[in-house]
Amino acid sequence: MKPARTLARRAGDWLDRHERLARSAGACRIHALALSRVCGRLGGGDRAAFELRLAGAVRDDDVVDVDPVTARLAAAAVPAGHPRPREVAAAVGLDADRAISLFLAGPAGHRRAVALIEAASAYGTRPLPGAGLCAELAMAAALRGARHFDLFMAARGARAALYVGDAPRALADAIQLFFRTLQLADGSFVSPTRLSPAARQSPELGFVLAAATGLQALWTLAELGDPALRLMPPATVP
């Protein structure tokens, strides 16, 4: 089984091969920076030169089209007035019963429950009292995401499980295996055939989706592999 470092190095190689595309648009630049920094955190080679070149090309308004979480991972400043995720701004503790009810309410509920946990735990940087059942259901939502190729839910659900308590090891192992074996030979984590027709026709959009998927996969593998590690810096979370 490939260690996370190998996966990160291959993802970094993929980024290097697509540098021209990475520099082509604001959203591409921020996603490329975020993915590169996650690759670096996982020991995927020296990314400094790539990041320096890219950072030189970043403009102030590049983050406008990027979700704030990716922007923070890219260490890009979110301009004043740029909307932040409402859940993060509203984070005050976790109502475990409410989270469990949401997990039982189907896919839309899963997204809301995961957002609640991300907010309450500030992406795992703020300790939450153990809620074993909540962690198990978050991991189950991640498994459902994986089965339905909703990779963002697969990744976010798995991390949320980690933030809220101890999910059963067998489930965490299954999600790790899923993401480890998702990486393609070129270092990306999503096959072009999985992209929507619109993304297939737009190289920039295809790049953003591939980078975002790689980011989610590596972020999840990193934190599941080392439960003490948090990629989201606490200081940047409001």
Next chain:
Amino acid sequence: MPDEVVPGPTRKAFAELGLALRVARRNPALRDRADVARLVRWWLETLDAQDMFFDIENRLGLLSHCAALLACAGDLRPPRSPLLRRRLQIVLDRGYCDRIERNGWNGLDLHYYFAAAGLRHELPPAEILLGISSLVRRPPLPYAHDIDLYAITHIVFDLADFGRRDPRPALGAACGEVAAYLRGALALCLAERNWDLCAEFLMCRLFLRDVGELDRLAAAQIVAAQDPRGFVPRSADVADPATRPMDRQLFDDVNHTSIVGLLLAAADWSTA
């Protein structure tokens, strides 16, 4: 051709109901209920009236189905019919049905029903079939399709004889990993609101005497999903059955999950 006849949805539903009643009759809380007795009477009368063993000597595709019917009838109205048993045994004695290529799940299912019907066969021993089954080398849940999950639950049902036998010794060293897998699968099916598989995995966990908070939550969700008319919908994702009239299509959609619900109710909850 007669040997191309296979059980359709109605035959399948009838056999599953017989199976559920066979298990319900083992449960002291259900055995003497008037509604269970009425269902048992209807089932046996239908079995006799419909001549369900017709031409079984030539309809090889119905052999396992008829073995299950014979096992259920034998338990619901003992003693087991020696004539029907002899007719099925003649088919098996031809040395075909128990010698062709089968996967572990299929083999274990046949093993279970042939034994329950008192039939001799030449299938490989259950330990061998278990060893090549997907219960021992389990497919990772992110990739498992529903049919793979049904294979898992049915193998546990066979090993546990629907709660009458402790399956843990048969699982040996794999027992802990199997229990963890069943728990994960139950959580997954709960997240998917798939009440059919949810009930099946819940039963598996009961049979392994491994129940807790998650199982009680799953049971409460299945109970909440039950329609006032009595049936349990297969999944929360299908068109809302509450708005549909009870017709043949709705029956086909809900009969399996409802029968599984009866099996779940009949399972031994003493460890929960």
